[in-house]
Amino acid sequence: MKFILIALLSSLLFPLSTLAHGPTPQKAKESIVINASVEAVWNAVKQFDAIANWHPDVKASAGDGKHESGGIRTITLQNNGQLIEELDYYNDQDHEYNYRLKTENVKAFPTSSYSISLQVKAGDDAGHSEVLLKSRFYRGDTGNSPPENLNDEAAVAAMNQFFKNGLAGLKQKLEN
Structure with missing residues (x-):
């Protein structure tokens, strides 16, 4: 009898647990081929605190x-919002670094956290390089019913646009 009662209560409570869920991690990945050597591209991006020199969305x-x-940097976006980021990994020889959001600011950017990897590698053709940006992140509002400006779609759109604009800005700087 005790077993039947436990089984009955478990079957009634189990569906309630499926209603409670939090955000799922989102991902973004963009790359671009630039008509410049790996060394030239790396020299443009390797200064972690100088992203404003090549990324059009970063004012300062x-x-x-x-x-x-x-290592820490503060970036000021074109909307005047600021983000504080911290280096997790830096490898000059492999032309790669990884960083993450240190201080959340959803008014500036609709994510509550993110980690980003930037890598420069040789392209398929001589004298060309490929720059790869990858990220894993969470939406700005991690509650179960986020507003539209802080939901998964807003976070994915913002991260993808930030990557595309940055890569296009880097390409323009190095090829012109």
């Missing part, structure tokens, strides 16, 4: 000058 950037795990 400043940092502590560290190009190693723990």
Whole structure:
């Protein structure tokens, strides 16, 4: 009898647990081929705190000058919102670094957290490079019913546009 009662209660409560869910991680990935050597492209992007020199969505950037795990930069976007980011990994030899959002600011950018990887590698043709940006992130509102401006779709659209604009800006800077 005790077993039947436990089984009955479990079957009644199980469906309720499926209604409670949080956000799922989202991903973005963009790349571009640039008519410039790996060294030329890497020289343009390797200064973690100088993203404003090539990314059109970034009005200003400043940092502590560290190009190693723990390095910090503050970027000011065109909407005047600021994001503070921290380097997790930096490898000059492999032309790659990874960083993450250190301080959330959903008014500036509709994500509550993100990690981004930037890598420069040789392209298929001599004298060409491929730049790859990848990210894993969560929407700005991690509740079960986020508003439209902070939901998964808004976060994915913002991250993809940020990547596309940045890569196009880098290409324009290096090829013109």
